[in-house]
Amino acid sequence: MRVLVLQHERMEHPGAFRAFLEEDGHQWRAIQLQEGDDPPPFDEFDALWVMGGVMNVWEEDAYPWLRAEKALIREAVEGQGKPFLGICLGHQLLAEALGGACGPAETAEVGIGEVQLTEGGATGIFFDGVPERFRALQWHGAEVKQMPRGAKCLATSPACAVQAMQWGPRAYSLQFHAETERDTARNWSAVPAYESELEAALGPGGGARLIANCDGEMAAFNQIAERLYINWLQAAANA
Secondary structure, X not given: OEEEEEEOOOOOOOOOHHHHHHHOOOEEEEEEHHHOOOOOOHHHOOEEEEOOOOOOOOOOOOOOHHHHHHHHHHHHHHHOOOOEEEEOHHHHXXXXXXXXXXXXEEXXXXXXXXXXXXXXXXXXXOOOOOOOEEEEEEEEEEEEEEOOOOEEEEEEEOOEEEEEEEEXXXXXXXXXXXXXXXXXXXXXXXXXXXXXXXXXHHOOOHHHHHHHHHHHHHHHHHHHHHHXXXXXXXXXXXX
């Protein structure tokens, strides 16, 4: 499989999923939209992944390429039925591209929190083999306020109603960060915009505490990431 990966920060890459892709012999190419990269013709790829970033989906004046990115997502998912995986900002972009709506979260989620599967998530392909309740890294101040028509909510949390979403048989997205690796929290806490979010959410020294907490959860994070990756491949194979 050839996967096109849209990135909005160099540090927000597919993370733990990179090793799984490479072990299975899948090819992936990252495009740095924030640096002015233009996506190649999509017919060269079999699937689309969209990662996180510091910007918000509605900040099209500050980040004009967001308009073209939403159009690309809509064409890939709705127009061509390509397999899709979105994480954090990518989750919100999928919602907006297909007619949903996003906005500032009433409560920003920064840190490790519990995610709960919905009935649809617990009985579907994507979360097969994943506990109905699990812990995950959260790092967002915006959220999906209204899902697109036809979308299904697969997971939720007390502070964020739509933690995971499915549209059609092959498009999935996550608000939480299933791609977390050992250096993820450390790298992101060095980004000024993320550092300020950490301080606001967790107080002084929050970054160091989050890094330590992620280290303690890493084995469970990796198990869930691998399960979601396997399940996504199975869903991607659906006609």
